[in-house]
Amino acid sequence: MSTAMQSLRPWMDRVRRGWRxxxxxAFLTWWGGELRQxxxxxxxxWFSTGADWYLLQVGGTQWIxxxxxxxxxxxxxEENPDEARPLVLNAALQRVxxxxxxxxxxxxxxxxxxxxxxxxxxxxxxLLQVVAFEMDRQTPFxxxxxxxxxxxxxxxxxxxxxxxxxxxxxxxxLDPLLARLRAQGITIDAVDVAQADDRLGxxxxxxxxxxxxxxxxxxxxxxxxxxxxxxxLLVCGEWLHNRRVVxxxxxxxxxxxxxxxxxxxxxxxxxxxxxxxxxFLAKRKKDTVSMLSLLQDATAxxxxxxxxxxxxxxxxxxxxxxxxxxxxxxxxDALKDSQVLTDAGFQGSIQPDPATGKERFYLTAKVREPASxxxxxxxxxxxxAP
Numbered sequence: 592m593s594t595a596m597q598s599l600r601p602w603m604d605r606v607r608r609g610w611r612x613x614x615x616x617a618f619l620t621w622w623g624g625e626l627r628q629x630x631x632x633x634x635x636x637w638f639s640t641g642a643d644w645y646l647l648q649v650g651g652t653q654w655i656x657x658x659x660x661x662x663x664x665x666x667x668x669e670e671n672p673d674e675a676r677p678l679v680l681n682a683a684l685q686r687v688x689x690x691x692x693x694x695x696x697x698x699x700x701x702x703x704x705x706x707x708x709x710x711x712x713x714x715x716x717x718l719l720q721v722v723a724f725e726m727d728r729q730t731p732f733x734x735x736x737x738x739x740x741x742x743x744x745x746x747x748x749x750x751x752x753x754x755x756x757x758x759x760x761x762x763x764x765l766d767p768l769l770a771r772l773r774a775q776g777i778t779i780d781a782v783d784v785a786q787a788d789d790r791l792g793x794x795x796x797x798x799x800x801x802x803x804x805x806x807x808x809x810x811x812x813x814x815x816x817x818x819x820x821x822x823x824l825l826v827c828g829e830w831l832h833n834r835r836v837v838x839x840x841x842x843x844x845x846x847x848x849x850x851x852x853x854x855x856x857x858x859x860x861x862x863x864x865x866x867x868x869x870x871f872l873a874k875r876k877k878d879t880v881s882m883l884s885l886l887q888d889a890t891a892x893x894x895x896x897x898x899x900x901x902x903x904x905x906x907x908x909x910x911x912x913x914x915x916x917x918x919x920x921x922x923x924d925a926l927k928d929s930q931v932l933t934d935a936g937f938q939g940s941i942q943p944d945p946a947t948g949k950e951r952f953y954l955t956a957k958v959r960e961p962a963s964x965x966x967x968x969x970x971x972x973x974x975x976a977p
Contacts, residue, residue: 605716643691645684646790647779649768656683659695662788676776690804696772697785698795702764704730704737705784706757709748714755718743722757730759738765738782740793758784758793765795778802880931880958885910888932892925894918896949908958915949922954933959 610616644659652670654677657663666683684692706729714721722741723734730737739759748754765782772779780802783790885904889912893899897916904910910932916922919941926935935956944951 642693643687644693644695646695646697648697648785656680660789670771670775672774674775694779695781695783695790696768696779697783697790698760700784702760703784704759706730708755708757709752710755711752715753718755729757732759737761738795738797740795742793758795760795769800884931888929892929893922894925897922910956910958912954915944915947915951917949919950919952926956931959932956
């Protein structure tokens with residue numbers, strides 16, 4: 592796990608430097624401060640930035656505690672190795688949230704060495720290693736004699752380089768101060784350099800002496816964030832489920848309506864077919880001459896001396912009449928003016944019958960179609976004929 596973290600550290604340092612170099616941190620800090628100013632005074636502490644820095648300075652045997660950025664001291668006490676932790680310090684910090692409390696030991700500027708370096712941009716990924724390599728050349732000390740830190744200066748340098756400030760303190764200067772703090776039961780989070788009423792912004796505390804702090808609030812925030820994400824996913828899933836159910840209901844309704852529409856179309860087609868069949872039958876009945884009319888017309892036009900042995904009508908309207916008559920040839924003149932018969936003619940020859948003394952004949956004709964059933968072109972042609 593430590594090897595993985597070491598391999599990721601350069602990348603994390605690069606991301607952290609890129610974030611600090613961007614304008615977003617300053618904007619978010621300003622924006623958050625403006626939003627906090629709109630809240631009631633007692634609510635503003637709930638939205639604080641997190642780390643609350645307090646500064647320790649020593650002069651001889653007297654220690655002074657100040658809040659970062661303020662000149663007035665909060666507490667001062669004389670060093671007493673027999674006292675586990677100064678009561679004055681506890682009283683001054685009793686209202687500070689222990690998770691946000693940070694203590695920094697400030698060193699006088701006269702006890703540290705500060706040197707500006709101009710380094711190539713490639714050194715940003717391993718800044719501390721590069722500074723350690725340059726320690727012998729830039730200072731009269733080697734790495735084993737000092738505690739050191741480096742910070743990038745926000746100044747414009749020549750192309751391809753950036754400016755760094757090296758801050759170093761002798762180990763024999765800092766170690767006794769750290770021992771005196773441990774003797775008093777005081778744990779610090781950083782060692783920095785005094786600059787006006789605030790700190791310079793570096794940390795000279797050895798990495799092995801940096802306290803490890805638990806962050807229950809951060810864990811709680813992460814748990815709450817994970818719970819929010821989970822709830823958001825559940826809400827999205829529920830919304831999708833509801834949409835899916837509604838879609839299924841709509842599809843079922845559409846299928847039901849499609850079936851009903853199909854039934855309606857089938858009934859409409861059946862109605863149209865039935866109406867067409869009924870109309871066809873009515874038209875056929877209207878356009879067809881009844882058998883009674885045919886028999887009545889033939890009876891009225893044929894002479895009394897003529898009698899029929901056979902009278903037939905097929906589906907095409909073809910009429911066949913077989914019988915005997917005194918003068919069969921005159922039958923065509925008798926049927927010529929018929930309103931129901933047309934195209935009368937003999938089929939075969941007229942032959943005399945020795946038994947009856949009459950002429951035997953076979954006459955064919957067609958049923959005359961009514962004027963309403965004739966095709967329009969045929970009717971127009973008939974009307975235009977001379």
